[in-house]
């Protein structure tokens with residue numbers, strides 16, 4: 123029997139908007155059967171570092187600030203360098219999400235940054251897996267993936283509004299990504315377990 127995939131959401135949110143999306147990802151992952159937890163990267167504890175090290179999947183999230191992931195997220199990314207050196211996170215799954223005030227706002231740069239971080243760690247990137255919404259005469263802003271991202275979940279919240287204004291479509295899109303990462307993590311975990319069983323069956327019996 124394969125136990126629940128361990129999914130961690132490592133995120134920063136300066137003013138709470140991105141945190142709403144992080145919680146949506148958490149709900150989606152829990153719904154799909156993950157052992158999931160949220161980790162604020164600017165307050166990360168040693169237990170939470172250990173949790174990241176034992177995760178099957180890490181989902182990176184931050185607001186887009188000045189055309190990239192926020193500085194607090196960059197500081198976290200830099201503090202993973204010893205893990206990078208040892209390739210501790212190699213072959214884990216990774217995914218990403220971001221939020222900004224402009225409809226575009228260079229969010230793609232933040233998502234690409236998460237991807238680069240994941241690739242440097244030898245992780246396997248899980249894309250959003252949704253076609254773009256809101257791109258036809260019959261589409262609406264309430265479509266999933268209303269802003270049309272492929273690499274991850276991209277959300278938009280007006281700069282003069284609070285966390286209650288985070289768009290329902292963006293929340294649903296984030297929940298979708300949480301479910302998707304969990305489902306793929308389960309397949310990976312099952313595969314690793316089967317591989318381990320195969321190897322142990324082939325080992326010569328000693329004595």
Ligand SMILES: Cc1cc2nc3c(=O)[nH]c(=O)nc-3n(C[C@H](O)[C@H](O)[C@H](O)COP(=O)(O)O)c2cc1C
Nearest residue numbers: 135136137138139140185187188189222223224227
């Ligand atoms: C320092 C700073 C830089 C920002 N840079 C961008 C940007 O490059 N593009 C954009 O669309 N919005 C930008 N914004 C707006 C934020 O992305 C937006 O307000 C977002 O909802 C904040 O998320 P948070 O509440 O999780 O911090 C910036 C905001 C701040 C404070």
